[in-house]
Amino acid sequence: MQRSLEEVSVRRFSVSCFLLMNIWTTSLIAANSICLYLASEVAADSGWYLLKPPLRQDISDEQILKEFPGWRTATESELHEIAPSVMGDWNAPLSRWSHLGSFDTAEKCETVRMLFIKDAEAREPENRRKYPGGYPTLETTLLRNSRCIGSGDPRLSR
Numbered sequence: 001m002q003r004s005l006e007e008v009s010v011r012r013f014s015v016s017c018f019l020l021m022n023i024w025t026t027s028l029i030a031a032n033s034i035c036l037y038l039a040s041e042v043a044a045d046s047g048w049y050l051l052k053p054p055l056r057q058d059i060s061d062e063q064i065l066k067e068f069p070g071w072r073t074a075t076e077s078e079l080h081e082i083a084p085s086v087m088g089d090w091n092a093p094l095s096r097w098s099h100l101g102s103f104d105t106a107e108k109c110e111t112v113r114m115l116f117i118k119d120a121e122a123r124e125p126e127n128r129r130k131y132p133g134g135y136p137t138l139e140t141t142l143l144r145n146s147r148c149i150g151s152g153d154p155r156l157s158r
Contacts, residue, residue, distance in 0.1 A: 047151035048109040050116075051097035052142050053088040080134065084141035094155045100146065109148035117143045 064083050065072055071079060089096070100116065103109040120140040127136035149156065 046104070048103045048106050049149050049151060049156075050100040050103065050109050050113055050146060051094060051149055052100055052146040053090055054092050054096050054098065055087055055142075056089045059087050076133070081137060084135050084138040087135070087138060088142050088145055090145060093158045094149060094153070095158060097147075102151075103148075106148055106150070113143070113146055113148060116146070 061076075061079065061083070064079070064086060067086065071082065074082065101109070101112055103112065117140065120143050124136050124140060127134065127139075
């Protein structure tokens with residue numbers, strides 16, 4: 001049976017506090033303080049963030065055509081349909097990604113992520129009509145590349 005990271009963290013916390021309380025019987029206050037600190041660390045590590053990638057800073061129609069010369073034969077409308085696939089900065093540090101929400105579990109985070117994607121897909125026809133010179137699939141593309149990241153992930157601080 002495979003345990004979730006959250007279950008493992010809570011189990012480690014429980015074992016650590018049990019050992020501290022039994023070993024440090026002369027200093028129960030110190031052991032209790034350490035256990036409270038560990039409890040806050042476990043709580044902090046058990047959350048999930050929904051993050052959306054940022055846009056590339058150097059992006060324009062001209063830059064896209066420079067990087068993908070095969071797209072030069074595409075109409076402006078076609079270019080604006082396919083361009084979002086290269087407009088996100090997929091490799092940007094997570095600290096630059098947009099925070100869309102915080103969740104108790106990875107499952108809740110993923111459920112909300114899928115709802116965001118479905119909503120963006122539903123708005124694409126309206127975006128094509130309202131913004132004929134825009135990028136109607138950009139938000140959907142960014143959301144499809146969004147991620148649920150554990151709050152303890154070290155990449156968040158880079």
